[in-house]
Amino acid sequence: MTGIRLTAPAPGWAIDADVVxxxxxxxxxxxxxxxxxxxxxxxxxxxxxxxxxxxxxxxGGIAAALGEGDTPEQHLDDTLVAGAGLCDEEAxxxxxxxxxxxxRRLITTGAHFDTTDSGDIALTREGGHxxxxxxxxxxxxxxxxxxxxxxxxxxxxxxxxxxxxxxxDLLTDAEGRTAGVSLHVMGEGQHDGVGAVRAPSVVLATxxxxxxxxxxxxxxxxTGDGVALALRxxxxxxxxxxxxxxPTVLFLGADSEGQQPLVxxxxxxxxxxxxDADGVRFMLGQHELAELAPRDxxxxxxxxxxxxxGVEHMYLDARHFGAAMWEQRFPTILAACRSHGIDxxxxxxxxxxxxxxxxxxxxxxLRGRTTVPGLYACGEVACTxxxxxxxxxxxxxxxxxxxxxxxxxxxxxxxxxxxxxxxASRDADDLVLLSPEARTAIQRTTTRGAGVLRSxxxxxxxxxxxxxxxxxxxxxxxxxxxxxxxxxxxxxEVTNLLLVARVLVAAARDREETxxxxxxxxxxxxxxxxxxxxxxxxxxxxxxxxVHRTETAxxxxxxxxx
Numbered sequence: 235m236t237g238i239r240l241t242a243p244a245p246g247w248a249i250d251a252d253v254v255x256x257x258x259x260x261x262x263x264x265x266x267x268x269x270x271x272x273x274x275x276x277x278x279x280x281x282x283x284x285x286x287x288x289x290x291x292x293x294g295g296i297a298a299a300l301g302e303g304d305t306p307e308q309h310l311d312d313t314l315v316a317g318a319g320l321c322d323e324e325a326x327x328x329x330x331x332x333x334x335x336x337x338r339r340l341i342t343t344g345a346h347f348d349t350t351d352s353g354d355i356a357l358t359r360e361g362g363h364x365x366x367x368x369x370x371x372x373x374x375x376x377x378x379x380x381x382x383x384x385x386x387x388x389x390x391x392x393x394x395x396x397x398x399x400x401x402x403d404l405l406t407d408a409e410g411r412t413a414g415v416s417l418h419v420m421g422e423g424q425h426d427g428v429g430a431v432r433a434p435s436v437v438l439a440t441x442x443x444x445x446x447x448x449x450x451x452x453x454x455x456x457t458g459d460g461v462a463l464a465l466r467x468x469x470x471x472x473x474x475x476x477x478x479x480x481p482t483v484l485f486l487g488a489d490s491e492g493q494q495p496l497v498x499x500x501x502x503x504x505x506x507x508x509x510d511a512d513g514v515r516f517m518l519g520q521h522e523l524a525e526l527a528p529r530d531x532x533x534x535x536x537x538x539x540x541x542x543x544g545v546e547h548m549y550l551d552a553r554h555f556g557a558a559m560w561e562q563r564f565p566t567i568l569a570a571c572r573s574h575g576i577d578x579x580x581x582x583x584x585x586x587x588x589x590x591x592x593x594x595x596x597x598x599x600l601r602g603r604t605t606v607p608g609l610y611a612c613g614e615v616a617c618t619x620x621x622x623x624x625x626x627x628x629x630x631x632x633x634x635x636x637x638x639x640x641x642x643x644x645x646x647x648x649x650x651x652x653x654x655x656x657x658a659s660r661d662a663d664d665l666v667l668l669s670p671e672a673r674t675a676i677q678r679t680t681t682r683g684a685g686v687l688r689s690x691x692x693x694x695x696x697x698x699x700x701x702x703x704x705x706x707x708x709x710x711x712x713x714x715x716x717x718x719x720x721x722x723x724x725x726x727e728v729t730n731l732l733l734v735a736r737v738l739v740a741a742a743r744d745r746e747e748t749x750x751x752x753x754x755x756x757x758x759x760x761x762x763x764x765x766x767x768x769x770x771x772x773x774x775x776x777x778x779x780x781v782h783r784t785e786t787a788x789x790x791x792x793x794x795x796x
Contacts, residue, residue: 236773238466239403240729241664242721245416245430250652251277251394253645254415254433256401256460259289260377261613261634262439263384267343268642269437270391274649277431278395279417281440281455284385288441288452288614289631292377293498293566294360295370296340296635297628298333301357304365306330313629316362316528317622318750319766320473322789325619328600329629329636336635337369344383347371359503360627362528368628374498374564380631396425400723401440401459404467404609405430405655412436412608413655415463420723434650437641438464438596438604438611439634445727446735447589448674448681451480451496457727458734460615464596465733465773466665470605472617472770472789473594474734475741478625478751479686480590481532482508484583485547486574491677494588495570497550499627502526504563506552509582510539516548530624530751533587537686540586549582587686591630593621593751594741597770599792602641607793608650612637619789623750665777666711668732670724672703679703680735684742689756693743700736704777733773740779741769 255266258280269276280287299309309330314321341347347369348356357366371379388395398420405414414432419425440460444452461471482502484495502508502525507515516539521527527535536548552560557579560568571578596604596611598618604611612618613634620633683696711718719725747761748754768784784790 236466236468236775238665238773238777239658240466240726241667242402242416242418242726243428245428247425247429249277249431251275251431251433252652253277253435253437254279254431255437255439256415257287257439257441257613257615258284258385259287259439259441259613259634260380260384260631261638262437263388264635264638265437265439265612265642266393267384267387267391268639269645270393272642272646274646276393277433278388278393279399279401279415279431280395280397281400281459283397284388284395285381286453286455287381288456290378290381291451291453291496292631293374293496294500294628295358295368295376296337296631297363297367297626298337298369298632299330299367300334300337300355300369301366304367306333308365309333309367312363313620313626316624316626318624318760319622319762320750320768320787321622322619325600329620329633332636333632336632336639340380340383340635343387345371345380348373358500359526360499361502361523361526361532362626368500368503370500373562374500374566377631396431400726401463402428402726404436404463404606405432406467407653408656410607411653412606413653418723430655432652432655434608434652435645436609438609438615439613439638440615442592442614443734444589446677446680446731446738447685448491448677449483449494450589451483451494452589453493457731459727459730460611461595462730462733464604464606464609464611465737467606467609468772469609470597470770470772471595471737472597472768473623474592474738474771475745475752475769476593476621476623476750477589477738478529478591478593479533479587481529481536481587482550482585483588484571484574485586488546495574497567497583497585498564499529501550501552501564501567504555506550506555508532508536509549509551510543511545511549528624529627530753533686533751534753536585536587547584547586550585551582552578553580553582591625593623593625597789597792600640601644602637603644603792605792610641610645612641623752665729666707667719667721667725668703668707668728669719670728673728673731675703676700676728676731676735680738684739686753688742688752688754690743693739696739697743700732700739703732704736737771737779740781741771744769744781744783
């Protein structure tokens with residue numbers, strides 16, 4: 235344990251449970267439902283409403299070998315290629331083998347996928363897939379349908395839920411095992427203020443960290459809270475340098491910040507073309523799959539063309555779809571484009587890459603266990619080894635499903651006893667809070683230094699700027715007469731963002747090669763002799779990131795006895 239925690243009031247109330255699940259996306263709600271079905275007293279904590287996580291924004295779909303002629307082995311091959319030599323093959327095999335069954339169980343839970351005239355699940359293609367294996371719902375509203383079905387199932391099961399609650403830190407017992415979490419309810423939940431859920435098993439399913447960048451497809455709640463909590467608790471994170479930038483995000487202007495509208499890869503899967511202002515299809519000849527190459531390839535292709543032309547965006551041309559196909563297959567995207575004054579039926583869509591998905595996260599084994607006993611992680615917050623250096627399109631919802639089920643099975647088998655959280659040590663090291671005004675500075679620094687294009691110079695500058703923010707906050711806190719930052723959601727979020735940004739940049743500086751979605755301009759080649767290694771990061775007692783490189787492409791065990 236690090237002894238580091240957020241500055242916050244002591245919990246003023248507490249409830250007891252067997253399991254607390256933090257997050258309400260596909261991973262969190264699946265884990266909660268399976269734990270409850272096993273007879274475990276389960277509490278779900280979520281930062282906003284139950285249906286406000288990243289899952290409901292997922293447009294494309296969920297990948298699984300469900301079609302005629304498709305096999306898990308083919309799905310595995312495509313995933314390994316996209317992962318650029320850093321996928322854990324056993325984790326991928328688990329994903330693709332258990333995936334079809336997990337999707338069918340999701341359907342049994344109540345999710346309705348689009349079907350063909352014959353009643354089979356309708357499947358489409360996305361980047362990196364050599365077959366049609368993407369199941370979708372509502373045309374381009376897959377995440378919204380999955381979220382609806384799972385939220386309804388949670389409510390029907392009468393699970394104890396705490397909404398509008400930001401989780402602060404992990405509670406541990408005298409032996410260093412997980413004993414629950416502290417959290418702050420934002421005035422609208424069943425409790426108010428800072429409290430605790432005491433439980434021997436904690437499942438982190440907090441989603442992504444896209445808000446560490448200026449422009450992202452992630453919702454405002456995606457501030458890296460789970461990764462930051464795990465780091466403060468002493469857990470290892472891995473591969474945080476591999477942030478996937480979605481190639482086709484609706485371009486709203488160079489100064490546009492915050493959550494940006496996504497134009498799903500499925501649009502290219504149905505035949506849309508990437509073109510420049512002259513109508514040239516610039517992805518032809520760059521990859522055998524052209525516009526359907528893995529996302530890192532397409533994002534780099536778009537960025538290169540933007541630099542060559544001296545412009546800030548490219549175009550996605552799907553005018554040949556016609557109005558009927560747009561309205562039936564992509565109604566959500568059509569409405570989003572039109573709300574911003576663009577009609578895809580009659581004009582190309584301006585697009586540019588934006589931060590989309592964290593392939594790395596809190597390091598786990600195949601049962602979702604982290605390096606802290608009793609702490610589990612699944613979904614985007616986790617690093618299972620499935621995605622390697624670049625996530626294959628639509629594998630994220632599947633990963634959430636498969637590994638959430640595995641976590642629930644492990645907790646149900648182990649059934650650890652409840653223990654009392656240890657009293658906070660007098661020498662516990664409260665993390666100095668940043669002023670909420672620092673949020674924009676963190677986002678712009680990370681975007682400039684560790685965006686799509688990276689270099690030793692850009693990363694060094696970003697590291698220094700982030701460390702300066704860290705030092706300034708500490709100095710301000712110690713200065714006589716300085717006004718202390720008041721603990722609260724905005725301050726906690728920006729403090730989490732700074733911690734995550736510092737670790738991301740530290741890992742990106744250490745990876746001196748280009749691999750997957752980590753693109754070093756100064757190191758353009760892949761270095762398999764030295765680069766086929768994972769970067770594992772902890773926070774040291776002095777609060778600085780400590781980066782360790784694994785000896786092989788395989789992850790070390792999460793427990794010494796494994």
